[in-house]
Amino acid sequence: MALVSDRETFRVSRRLYFDPQVHERELDRVFGRCWLFVGHESEVPEPGDYVTRRLGVDAVILVRSETGALRVFLNSCRHRGVKLCRSDEGNASHFRCSYHGWTYANSGRLVGVTFQHEVYGGKLDKSRFGLYRAGRVDTAFGLVFATWDPDAESLGDYLSDEAFYLKAVFGKFDNGLTVIGPPVRTLMHDNWKADTENLSGDGYHTPIAHETAFKLGLFASPEDLTEISPVTAKRFPGRTVHGGNGHTSRVQHLPIDPERPMFLGYPEALWPEIERNLDERQVNVQSRVSVMHGNVFPNMSFLENFKTGTDGPGSMCRYIHVKLKVPLAANLTEVWWWQLVPVDADNEWRASSQRAYARTNGPGGMFEIDDGENFVSTSDVHIGPMSRQGTYDLVGGSSHPPADYLGWPGDVRDGDRTEHTIRAFLRRWHELMEPDAQAEVEDGLDPGPAER
């Protein structure tokens, strides 16, 4: 059976979520080729600053070289493969191997070989043994990406229409965003796609999985909103977007129609620069945002959230976070969590944003507890032959109409209780995993713009 089929319905094999063979192929065909998130520029501000990461599952060093360029190297000596950097972060002009002492400049060049005349007769050509490096490294709005594929398209082409939405989240402040401390790392006994599909744009689960958050006042209530602006509807309007190449977003707004753009939860002193740095359509996306989240295919998720009541009654705040899912095994994922704040936000606001995040969507936040249980249990139950034959039909939201009237880029749909973004994610995944199956795929559920 095909892993993904959308001839009549959109049918997915359950093997996607637990089969080691599928996982093994993903490492090569998805993670070996795509642009992957490795960190934020603010983590390595000075020459020599480095952090250790995973590109796919390969251990890498992200380092700012002496010239200021960002580089990504396999964290492994070319001599016998020993790991070079053993800390999570640091600053170094050179990396020296602990085994036989080969030494590399932070540009990746091999500059020192111990006892080279005695061992190699002076004939070792050091220029041939620089560190293995990512094929390409580039940044977008402070986010650092790398790919193993030297022939990959440019990051801009790869991000496609998703760049519009990334700018709305990450590129709206004059002096950008900065990380709060080192990333948190957690180990989840789930498949990396479970969390990723959720953050792709699943607004269907929110009222159920997170019902306690509504009961506890962490979502803006009609009373909260009335004080801000006249309330225009009961439901929070939501849209989902396929931004191309499997990248997706969900944008949900508060049901208000203010006379001027409102970036609730941010200090009002920062509102003018947000409006200045975004175009009119991005202002329309960002103003009155309740929550905005999505993925950069394959394994980076982002979320910007407006929350009330996280610092006591009447409090309001916003936070941005990035989550990376490192696919260690078919049912084991190391999750990396970054929180980002505007460089120019004052300390009091930062502290409030940190608290709001920690209590809700942070690694210990209540949302993640409820989501995590769902993700893990989809791996728990999948060990036997019955599961192997099972499928999911992901057809939710296929009747949601296009929202072309908004003028936002990508395939934008009205409605966010949907599986639209999951289909977009899995179609791209399937193109990479089973390229020969392409001819079978008919886009019956989500016709592209040309077919509408």
Add this chain to the structure above:
Amino acid sequence: MTTEAVAPTPRTSGRSQWFPPPSDGALAPRDVQQDVALFLALEAEAFDARRFDEWTAMLDDGFTYRVPVPVVRDGIAALPFDPGSLLIDETKESIVDVWLARLGQELYDLAWGEHPPYRFRHHVSNLRVRTTETPGTYLARSNVLLTMIRQSTDPAHLGAERYDLVRQEGSGWMLCSRYCVVDTVVLHVPQVRVML
């Protein structure tokens, strides 16, 4: 007492540093050591047995609970955590209104991630109680190993050092704050929101 570790200047943090703890006092007298040991054992018992009203009554109204983000840094004196970024940052109010509310009867059926309830077992050891500048308030450092059981899976264990400020009140004790440094960098527990 001084701590050997030196806190690096967090380049990105927006929070004031809490660490090192606000005390270099002398060891408290033996009866205080014994009293605080019993208090912390009773506190753990109340929490583990899910007697949350009893547990909450042991918290000072200004109680804060903070856990900094663990990290592996290079350097002999580097702290294994970042004092400027917090994994958990709670007050008595937020714990009662949010954490414990989710564990109560009214919300239990909707707090999906927490039912059936996790089971916790606190193993508290190596208690050292020291005086502070405030008479009647002590810094109680202890090691804790938390055993955590989700459903019928194998138990997970999380080790940490606790820095508790405890205050004598009448014949009893109150927990004023808990700052807790976890030993694990890649957090492998099924749920990160835990009271250590």
